[in-house]
Amino acid sequence: xxxxxxxxxxxxxxxxxxxxxxxILETTGDEYPLQDGDVVAITSKVVSTAENRLVDAxxxxxxxxxxxxxxxTGLDPREVAVIYEESEVLGAIPVADIGEELILERAVDRExxxxxxxxxxxxxxxxxxxxxxxxxxxxxxxSPEGMMTVLPEDPDESARRIREELETQTGVDLAVLLADxxxxxxxxxxxxxxxxxxxxxxxxxxxxxxxxxPKIGGLDLIADELTAGSALLFGQADxxxxxxxxxxxxxxxxxxxxxxxxxxxxxxxxxxxxxxRLKAREWI
Amino acid sequence: xxxxxxxxxxxxxxxxxxxxxxxILETTGDEYPLQDGDVVAITSKVVSTAENRLVDAxxxxxxxxxxxxxxxTGLDPREVAVIYEESEVLGAIPVADIGEELILERAVDRExxxxxxxxxxxxxxxxxxxxxxxxxxxxxxxSPEGMMTVLPEDPDESARRIREELETQTGVDLAVLLADxxxxxxxxxxxxxxxxxxxxxxxxxxxxxxxxxPKIGGLDLIADELTAGSALLFGQADxxxxxxxxxxxxxxxxxxxxxxxxxxxxxxxxxxxxxxRLKAREWI
Numbered sequence: 211x212x213x214x215x216x217x218x219x220x221x222x223x224x225x226x227x228x229x230x231x232x233x234i235l236e237t238t239g240d241e242y243p244l245q246d247g248d249v250v251a252i253t254s255k256v257v258s259t260a261e262n263r264l265v266d267a268x269x270x271x272x273x274x275x276x277x278x279x280x281x282x283t284g285l286d287p288r289e290v291a292v293i294y295e296e297s298e299v300l301g302a303i304p305v306a307d308i309g310e311e312l313i314l315e316r317a318v319d320r321e322x323x324x325x326x327x328x329x330x331x332x333x334x335x336x337x338x339x340x341x342x343x344x345x346x347x348x349x350x351x352x353s354p355e356g357m358m359t360v361l362p363e364d365p366d367e368s369a370r371r372i373r374e375e376l377e378t379q380t381g382v383d384l385a386v387l388l389a390d391x392x393x394x395x396x397x398x399x400x401x402x403x404x405x406x407x408x409x410x411x412x413x414x415x416x417x418x419x420x421x422x423x424p425k426i427g428g429l430d431l432i433a434d435e436l437t438a439g440s441a442l443l444f445g446q447a448d449x450x451x452x453x454x455x456x457x458x459x460x461x462x463x464x465x466x467x468x469x470x471x472x473x474x475x476x477x478x479x480x481x482x483x484x485x486x487r488l489k490a491r492e493w494i
Numbered sequence: 495x496x497x498x499x500x501x502x503x504x505x506x507x508x509x510x511x512x513x514x515x516x517x518i519l520e521t522t523g524d525e526y527p528l529q530d531g532d533v534v535a536i537t538s539k540v541v542s543t544a545e546n547r548l549v550d551a552x553x554x555x556x557x558x559x560x561x562x563x564x565x566x567t568g569l570d571p572r573e574v575a576v577i578y579e580e581s582e583v584l585g586a587i588p589v590a591d592i593g594e595e596l597i598l599e600r601a602v603d604r605e606x607x608x609x610x611x612x613x614x615x616x617x618x619x620x621x622x623x624x625x626x627x628x629x630x631x632x633x634x635x636x637s638p639e640g641m642m643t644v645l646p647e648d649p650d651e652s653a654r655r656i657r658e659e660l661e662t663q664t665g666v667d668l669a670v671l672l673a674d675x676x677x678x679x680x681x682x683x684x685x686x687x688x689x690x691x692x693x694x695x696x697x698x699x700x701x702x703x704x705x706x707x708p709k710i711g712g713l714d715l716i717a718d719e720l721t722a723g724s725a726l727l728f729g730q731a732d733x734x735x736x737x738x739x740x741x742x743x744x745x746x747x748x749x750x751x752x753x754x755x756x757x758x759x760x761x762x763x764x765x766x767x768x769x770x771r772l773k774a775r776e777w778i
Contacts, residue, residue, distance in 0.1 A: 396754055
């Protein structure tokens with residue numbers, strides 16, 4: 211049988227400094243005891259909260275640069291300051307300018323949507339320790355009033371620590387993923403930002419296809435596929451399902467999300483070069 | 495209870511022109527009868543095969559432009575010809591040049607991987623009827639010798655037709671998604687290219703968060719999250735699981751994948767403009 215089960219866990223609201231592993235084990239308890247091979251996907255937001263990775267906006271030191279970048283992007287200069295501290299800023303996407311019409315058209319509450327867009331009309335594209343993400347993962351939502359949440363300092367390390375604590379207390383072998391929402395085209399999807407106990411990328415490149423030919427592909431982004439599927443259950447707003455247990459997957463052991471920074475930068479440069487050559491050769 | 499089940503169906507190898515709906519119903523049969531609300535995710539490859547969307551490479555008329563583009567990208571000029579016929583070509587990504595080392599490092603069979611890369615050292619970035627994809631979905635793998643598979647002419651329409659046939663024969667309400675592998679950073683993931691009976695994008699923008707604040711986000715790419723999760727079960731090579739049934743999801747009715755072409759083009763242009771302004775304002 212080939213079947214996967216994604217089970218969402220309502221662990222309630224996690225308060226800053228709370229023991230996340232205990233909250234997970236209380237919820238799984240006798241009702242859904244963890245088993246060997248389970249993958250536990252957790253939103254990075256709830257891990258950050260448990261790790262006290264909160265920044266009080268009023269205590270942020272804002273520089274002239276932060277004011278200028280805030281001015282050009284429409285972002286709160288205090289958020290800009292935190293993003294620059296957390297990452298290298300590569301660029302900016304004017305989300306409202308591109309998609310405001312689409313967003314408002316689909317909003318459940320137009321007024322609240324307008325307020326949200328006003329607060330974040332753009333996002334910064336950032337390189338955080340070799341991984342590309344938006345706003346360095348800094349986020350006001352689901353944070354206490356006036357506070358921003360930043361990503362765990364080392365999300366792979368957080369995943370490893372949670373995995374080991376869960377394993378010690380349950381005696382089963384697990385994998386743990388940290389998930390964060392990312393903009394992809396016309397919407398968002400949860401991708402993996404931290405990983406422990408599972409190989410994030412499946413290594414099947416060069417396998418043969420149904421007709422015996424070597425197959426392009428097979429570098430499946432397993433970790434991202436797991437977090438994307440989990441996002442169907444994660445509470446994106448006032449729901450409280452920040453943890454999903456995936457059961458039934460056959461996977462390889464591994465640690466960490468591969469760094470994408472160098473690859474994506476090199477990829478962008480080489481893609482622009484080849485595109486220019488291609489466009490020239492279309493005609494002559 | 496908040497739980498989703500992803501069940502892979504081994505429907506065997508689908509031959510050109512075969513009745514896909516019959517093959518699905520034979521496999522679900524008494525063993526896993528379809529239920530109201532099930533989402534049926536199907537690889538576009540198997541839908542194309544059933545729809546006879548195969549092109550004999552030897553019968554493709556190749557122009558000088560196709561030869562020149564083949565020369566600069568390393569792609570077979572016959573494949574180039576088919577891609578230009580299927581889509582508007584926006585650019586090219588030199589996959590081998592960017593990531594050959596990474597790919598070979600992870601290959602299960604190095605020789606086969608080298609052969610695969612030699613056959614496809616680059617991919618073209620294409621706009622197919624307003625949707626951005628690579629190589630217009632044209633693909634040699636899992637195709638009979640010397641044949642290329644092209645996407646269904648209208649993937650949304652194919653999804654609708656399959657959904658209606660399945661519904662007529664089973665008497666239950668379903669959603670159907672067509673999935674295709676796409677390059678994302680350092681690997682690939684299955685995204686939705688066709689959709690019927692489900693709203694591809696969740697409309698929660700403007701909902702409030704745990705702390706009562708309007709929340710950025712909530713444009714969840716439901717269809718892509720479902721195909722990404724299904725990819726954990728799809729046979730990427732010689733496995734034969736091209737259909738996954740997802741059970742337990744609460745979703746809205748809808749039709750079609752929103753066109754991304756205009757949005758992404760506009761987005762790229764505006765992103766480059768804002769990034770230039772941002773970089774200038776970092777300093778003065």
